Amino acid sequence: MDRLTQLQDAIDKMALLFVSSLDHLTKNAPLVPLHPNVPVVSTDHGMPQDQLQNSAQELALDISRQAKELEALIDNLPGISQTPEAQIHDLEDLAQQNAKATVEYELAVKEAKELLQEVTFALRRIAEDQSIRS
Amino acid sequence: MEDPSTQQQGAAFPAPPYYFQRYTQPNLALLEKAKSDPTNPELTTALDALPFPILALEPPPPIKRGICWMFGRPWPVQDTLATLAEQGIEQLYPKGDIDRVKELKKLSHSAVFNFLDLVHVLSTSPSEFATKVDHIRVIFINMHHILNEYRPHQARETLRLMMNDQLNRKRKETAALRKTCVDLRKQLAGLRALEQDRLVIPAGATASDSNQDVDMAPATPAASKSTAEVEAEANGSAIGGSTSTTTKNAETMSRMMQLCDTIE
Numbered sequence: 001m002d003r004l005t006q007l008q009d010a011i012d013k014m015a016l017l018f019v020s021s022l023d024h025l026t027k028n029a030p031l032v033p034l035h036p037n038v039p040v041v042s043t044d045h046g047m048p049q050d051q052l053q054n055s056a057q058e059l060a061l062d063i064s065r066q067a068k069e070l071e072a073l074i075d076n077l078p079g080i081s082q083t084p085e086a087q088i089h090d091l092e093d094l095a096q097q098n099a100k101a102t103v104e105y106e107l108a109v110k111e112a113k114e115l116l117q118e119v120t121f122a123l124r125r126i127a128e129d130q131s132i133r134s
Numbered sequence: 135m136e137d138p139s140t141q142q143q144g145a146a147f148p149a150p151p152y153y154f155q156r157y158t159q160p161n162l163a164l165l166e167k168a169k170s171d172p173t174n175p176e177l178t179t180a181l182d183a184l185p186f187p188i189l190a191l192e193p194p195p196p197i198k199r200g201i202c203w204m205f206g207r208p209w210p211v212q213d214t215l216a217t218l219a220e221q222g223i224e225q226l227y228p229k230g231d232i233d234r235v236k237e238l239k240k241l242s243h244s245a246v247f248n249f250l251d252l253v254h255v256l257s258t259s260p261s262e263f264a265t266k267v268d269h270i271r272v273i274f275i276n277m278h279h280i281l282n283e284y285r286p287h288q289a290r291e292t293l294r295l296m297m298n299d300q301l302n303r304k305r306k307e308t309a310a311l312r313k314t315c316v317d318l319r320k321q322l323a324g325l326r327a328l329e330q331d332r333l334v335i336p337a338g339a340t341a342s343d344s345n346q347d348v349d350m351a352p353a354t355p356a357a358s359k360s361t362a363e364v365e366a367e368a369n370g371s372a373i374g375g376s377t378s379t380t381t382k383n384a385e386t387m388s389r390m391m392q393l394c395d396t397i398e
Contacts (some may be wrong), residue, residue, distance in 0.1 A: 004281055004288055011277050014242075018249050018270070022256070067246050074238045077284075087290045094297040101304040108311040115315050122322065125393065 007073050014066050028052060060129035156186060165191050226276045234280055234377055241280075245273045 013020060031040045161184070167177055168188045181188050201208045217225075227237040253264040 002288070006283060008278065008281055011242075011274060011281075015247065015270075015274055018252075022253070063249070064247065067242060070242050071239060074235055074242070077235060077238075084287065084290070086292065087287070090294055091290065093299070094294060094301065098297060098301050098304070099302055101308070105304050105308045105311075108308045108315070112311050114314050115318050117321065119318055122325065 003073065003077060007070075007077070010066070010070050010073055011055060014063070017059075017063050017066055021063065024059065025052070025056060028055070151188070153190070156191060161188075161191065164188060221275075223275050223279075224272055225279075226272065227280065234284065238277060238280060241273055241277045245270060245277075248273060 029052060031042065031045050033040050164177070164180060164184075165188055167174070168181060171177065197211055199211055201210055203209070226241065248266060248270045252263065252270065255262055255266050
């Protein structure tokens, strides 16, 4: 897959990581009392605190890993070594060379076909000769 | 019987657009006359009687500017990438020529920092999240826009590489063909030299035989070779020589067939 598409996918993945990490944390956070006099009663909402801490760690690790990958991909971008004008000039040049090479190729093919005819003729005579002799 | 509306609903395909009824023979004749001679007064009265402009019978000209609608979506006629300012997004990287690698890295770092800010805001005063989310959105849009601007360049690069490939392949094949031709020519020359040697041996070749040679042989000397060998057999003097020629013939035949295969 070409590098630009990979880069675009990596950026989208980063955004997805942002969203999913926030989502995960808010969904699974345990209940917290709003007022010191009103204690929390239900206990089976969300995850226990230490498990949440672990997952927060993992998510942070994921995000930083993705950032590193993004950086590596950016470094590997195919270089912008030429300006667009230079590129267009190269393309025209190459088009001309291609046309010339096609002409030469067709000449060689014609030559080879003629030679092939000659050779098949010679082979046929040899074969006749062989059959006459035997 | 069913009335036409229910018939329409039951039909397998939709009806053609209503203006197919305009294409009558008199109307088409009017069109021809209008194209050749637009200022004729009786023509204009006849044209005014029609419920549609006469030029509507011609196919419409192709669209050159602006937007055209296709399959329910608008497509720009000139396919260009809209700049960020046109899309209403603030451009965070400098205008003009930029070093894409550096700018992209800066943007990715600031994306992560902004995320950190967002988490901070959410933990302190959650109702103020909107500005940070907007910042992150702008950063991502900028990054994608830099990449989109890079696409035409990449397309030209790819085209250049492909053309280079094609060129090299053609040149290689031309060289291979030429080499095979040279080899074959050498083989043929060798064969001709061989039968020239054979012609020397039957010294008693009669005039009739040489006439036969002239009649039969177009370009190949193979014909003269066959008569020479028949002569040699009849004489019985060069039988050993002729068997060696047979084996040489078989060899050259197999080699020539190989070379023919490479040409084809």
